[in-house]
Amino acid sequence: MATFTISRLDTAQGTFRLMGKWTRPGEYHARTSGELTIHSLDIMGTDGWVALKQQSNTELIDKLRDEILLHLQSKQSEASQK
Numbered sequence: 001m002a003t004f005t006i007s008r009l010d011t012a013q014g015t016f017r018l019m020g021k022w023t024r025p026g027e028y029h030a031r032t033s034g035e036l037t038i039h040s041l042d043i044m045g046t047d048g049w050v051a052l053k054q055q056s057n058t059e060l061i062d063k064l065r066d067e068i069l070l071h072l073q074s075k076q077s078e079a080s081q082k
Contacts, residue, residue, distance in 0.1 A: 017041075
């Protein structure tokens with residue numbers, strides 16, 4: 001699994017900062033879209049970043065999963081084109 005950091009991800013649910021691990025599609029028997037583990041999740045509040053607990057925000061993480069994977073895959077595509 002590759003470690004990742006997303007410093008700012010704008011979504012319909014808000015603006016997030018994330019850290020975690022990602023298995024790229026086709027790597028280590030990953031599903032087609034890749035596997036994702038979130039270690040740190042923060043949301044932009046009115047006074048700055050607010051840390052969220054993963055245990056109580058699994059529904060939010062599930063809603064964000066597609067957008068996170070799309071972001072990671074687009075960054076991977078950009079890096080491979082260089």
